[in-house]
Amino acid sequence: MSQFTDTAAARAFAGLDAYRALEAKQQPVWPDPEATRAAGEELAAQPPLVFAGEADQLRERLAAAARGEAFLLQGGDCAETFAAATADKIRDRVKTILQMAVVLTYGASMPVIKVGRMAGQFAKPRSSNSETREGVTLPAYRGDLVNGYDFTEETRAADPRRLVQGYHVSASTLNLIRAFTQGGFADLRQVHAWNQGFVSNPANQRYESLAQEIDRALKFMDACGVDHTALTRTEFYVSHEALLLDYERPLVRVDSRTGELYDTSGHMLWIGERTRELDGAHVEFLSHVRNPIGVKLGPTATVDDALRLIDKLDPEREPGRLTFITRMGAGKIRDVLPELLAGVRDAGASPLWVTDPMHGNGITTATGYKTRRFDDVMDELRGFFEAHREVGTFPGGIHVELTGDDVTECLGGSENIDEAALETRYESLCDPRLNHMQSLELAFQVAEELKRSA
Ligand SMILES: O=C[C@H](O)[C@H](O)COP(=O)(O)O
Numbered sequence: 001m002s003q004f005t006d007t008a009a010a011r012a013f014a015g016l017d018a019y020r021a022l023e024a025k026q027q028p029v030w031p032d033p034e035a036t037r038a039a040g041e042e043l044a045a046q047p048p049l050v051f052a053g054e055a056d057q058l059r060e061r062l063a064a065a066a067r068g069e070a071f072l073l074q075g076g077d078c079a080e081t082f083a084a085a086t087a088d089k090i091r092d093r094v095k096t097i098l099q100m101a102v103v104l105t106y107g108a109s110m111p112v113i114k115v116g117r118m119a120g121q122f123a124k125p126r127s128s129n130s131e132t133r134e135g136v137t138l139p140a141y142r143g144d145l146v147n148g149y150d151f152t153e154e155t156r157a158a159d160p161r162r163l164v165q166g167y168h169v170s171a172s173t174l175n176l177i178r179a180f181t182q183g184g185f186a187d188l189r190q191v192h193a194w195n196q197g198f199v200s201n202p203a204n205q206r207y208e209s210l211a212q213e214i215d216r217a218l219k220f221m222d223a224c225g226v227d228h229t230a231l232t233r234t235e236f237y238v239s240h241e242a243l244l245l246d247y248e249r250p251l252v253r254v255d256s257r258t259g260e261l262y263d264t265s266g267h268m269l270w271i272g273e274r275t276r277e278l279d280g281a282h283v284e285f286l287s288h289v290r291n292p293i294g295v296k297l298g299p300t301a302t303v304d305d306a307l308r309l310i311d312k313l314d315p316e317r318e319p320g321r322l323t324f325i326t327r328m329g330a331g332k333i334r335d336v337l338p339e340l341l342a343g344v345r346d347a348g349a350s351p352l353w354v355t356d357p358m359h360g361n362g363i364t365t366a367t368g369y370k371t372r373r374f375d376d377v378m379d380e381l382r383g384f385f386e387a388h389r390e391v392g393t394f395p396g397g398i399h400v401e402l403t404g405d406d407v408t409e410c411l412g413g414s415e416n417i418d419e420a421a422l423e424t425r426y427e428s429l430c431d432p433r434l435n436h437m438q439s440l441e442l443a444f445q446v447a448e449e450l451k452r453s454a
């Protein structure tokens, strides 16, 4: 590296490190500063997880979605865990996302950008710093990158060695995702195979008949002599909430092509509803990296908040750089979203707008399960499309918490999961996810809405 680039990189990192002087919400209290520093050094010595060029490519894809020429499908666990980073579970989540993408692509005749909440979604913001069970109070579970879920003093203590472990689990998860999506598994001619292994249910049957149609179309294309090479692999990106700055900072690297900074922990990073203060550390931090950035916007977000976030995070108003992920709640979205969309549009900005129909619809049952009603999720989804139709902006994507497993975490859907059923297979360590069938049902509904909005 030349003297000039060394100096430029030092200047870039100095700009990035301005976040250190600002309040960083939702960070753990690490008991041993020396161990935390050592973990940071170890992380800084690891190779990047993603490459800058991939993040740039995703930015271009998202720019197409912001123009109304593509649709973003972003999904995965609320909180990934180290224990569940197994081949089977990763494969089933990827399959579910691929199946949803097929439903959307075929139904809406639109390219679908696939982005997992995967390979780094290990840190959680919490409503409370502590949790009390039967009179015993311990630190809240903040995700596997910070502490363990077991309710013991030892497990709940923040342990910085988890930062390094999280990096390695992310690396092996990403490796498998790349193998699946580039090595033939995601070949569109496997469209039936993706459905195998999932129990027979109405959503899978509906998917099966769609797969038959796609088969026929592929055979037709074969007969016409069309080259299928483009269908044998698919782009699949990874994303997570950039919450834990002691994990993100050591993974920021200089792109040797341009001298600019990228957070190489994932292709796309987002800022959560609880950490999106304009003068907070998270907004400052992400304003200095070139990755595509998301910001969650809850029901209290104003036009002014949105415009100031645009000025800070996307001053050049670069297409695909900024995604607003709205999570308003089914009861509020029709009241609050149209004004936000119109205000931002009238200011001349065109971020990508995506709906997260999960986080504004949380409830807790009398028996203590955090859950969401599938009907509320679908209602917020419809409200999102209605708001965009009303204002004339493009509903550019969905952001959902899902799994490929047949869990019982969200109420309703065509299996009609009721409160009593929640305990049969509730596995999430944080928020309730759509199971495989609910995810497919949701995709069919989104395809309908996209057709209506076309
Ligand atoms: O995933 C989102 C948040 O981390 C989660 O909703 C917070 O949940 P809590 O209210 O149980 O802390």
Ligand SMILES: C=C(OP(=O)(O)O)C(=O)O
Residues within 6 Å of the ligand: 078, 125, 241, 271, 272, 273, 274, 296, 327, 359, 431
């Ligand atoms: C914490 C999350 O969401 P939000 O920031 O919207 O509450 C999440 O996506 O898991």
Ligand SMILES: [Mn+2]
Residues within 6 Å of the ligand: 078, 079, 359, 401, 430, 431
């Ligand atoms: Mn969540």
